[in-house]
Amino acid sequence: MNAEIKNMTEEQITDLKAQIADWEKAKERKPLVFRPATRQTYFAIADEGHGVERYSNFNPVMTNNMIANGDCFETQELAEAELKRRQVVRQVEELADKYDPERGGAFVVGGNNYTYRYDVKEDTVKLCWWCSSISNPMLPNFSSRAIAGRILEEVGEDNIKLLFMKYPIITEED
8 A cells, every 4th residue: 555655646635635534524414314303304316316305203113214224304305305315326327337437436455546525615516535444435436537428427516415415524713
C-alpha cells in the first residue's frame, strides 16, 4: 500500500484527504430511524420497491419489520425520496455490471477504486480515487475514472447526489 500512496498524484491525494475527513465526521453520527407510536400513521416503501403506501401502526410485528428494513418514514415525501434514491442505486448497479462486469461496483483493496464524492460547498458530485481499504460501503467503486464518469453522465449528477441522502450532509459549521 505504501508504494501505491507514493505513486498517487496531487489530485488523488487531495481526494483521499477530503474523503477521510468526511468519513471521520460522518462515522460519529447515528442514523435517524422513525418509530411510529401505536396507531400513528406512517409511510413505507411497498409494492416490492415500486411505490409508497400509507400505514397505521396497529400491527407491531409488521411495523418493526418496516423499521428493520429501513422502510418506515414519517412523511410521504421522505418515503418517496428514499424510493427514488433506491431506484438510482439499482440503476447504478445495473450500469456497473454492464460497463465494469468484472467488478460490478465492488471495492477492491489495493486496486483502482474510482467513486463519487459530494462537495457540499460547490453542491456538485466529483470523481475521486481510493487506493486503501477506506471507502463508503454504500457507494459503488469502478476500475477506471472513465467508467465512473460515463455512469455519472448517464445517470445524471442530480440523481447521483441521491446516493448521499442516507447520511447527514456535512457542512462547514459541523
